[in-house]
Amino acid sequence: MISVNGTAHPLPEDPRVSLLDFLRHDLGLTGTKKGCDHGQCGACTIIVNGIRINSCLTLAAMHDGDSVTTIEGLGTPDEPSALQRAFLEYDGFQCGYCTPGQICSATALLEELAVNWPSDASECLEGRIAITREEIRERMSGNLCRCGAYANIVAAIEEVATGGKS
Numbered sequence: 001m002i003s004v005n006g007t008a009h010p011l012p013e014d015p016r017v018s019l020l021d022f023l024r025h026d027l028g029l030t031g032t033k034k035g036c037d038h039g040q041c042g043a044c045t046i047i048v049n050g051i052r053i054n055s056c057l058t059l060a061a062m063h064d065g066d067s068v069t070t071i072e073g074l075g076t077p078d079e080p081s082a083l084q085r086a087f088l089e090y091d092g093f094q095c096g097y098c099t100p101g102q103i104c105s106a107t108a109l110l111e112e113l114a115v116n117w118p119s120d121a122s123e124c125l126e127g128r129i130a131i132t133r134e135e136i137r138e139r140m141s142g143n144l145c146r147c148g149a150y151a152n153i154v155a156a157i158e159e160v161a162t163g164g165k166s
Contacts, residue, residue: 002063004029005073015061020044022060023070031071031100035144042143045101046070052108054142071100074107083107086156094147102143106157109139113161131161 001008004027012022020037023029023046032055035043039057046055047069075081083103086092093099113135118125121138129135136157137150145153 001065002060003067005068005070011064012060015059017060018056019046019048019058019060019063019068020055023055023068029070029072032104033097033100035098035101040144041098041101042105043098043101045105045143047104047108050108050111052105069104069107071104074103081107082160083110083156086159087153090152090156090159092149092152092156094145094149098143098145098147102140102145102153105140105143106153106160109136109157110161112139131158133158136161 002011003009004023009027012026017026020032020034023032024034032046033043034056035041037056039054042054044055045052047053048063048066075084080088081103083106087099087103092102112119113129113131116127116129118129119135119138121132121134122129133154136154140153140157
């Protein structure tokens, strides 16, 4: 069994099914996008047990007992998450194809900052991680936006990360 957005589902019978295809085809959760299918674009980013991953690079069968969160599990049109609201407010999308992966990745980024996980852009390995645009850019570097909405995406994340104190 695998928990997806809080609901238990049996794993697919075919052990070769990627987690991305399982979510999209078997469960009908089409928010997670198939971009490059090689783990290079981040359009398929989801959160597994609190960690962001590229769902195209893993098999569904490998996630027995795991808790998966997709964009559909982060908010609804009537009650969007803080990041979803910020992406709208800051126009952090253009075509919107990469947006679900961006928001899932940013959601995990906020958790990484909350527990002080350093990144390559962090000034030190210990203590409180400073929330800077450079830090956000480094942590989001695995998510590509072909439309080039990066400045707006960073601003949206910064707004939520700093509580509007940017």
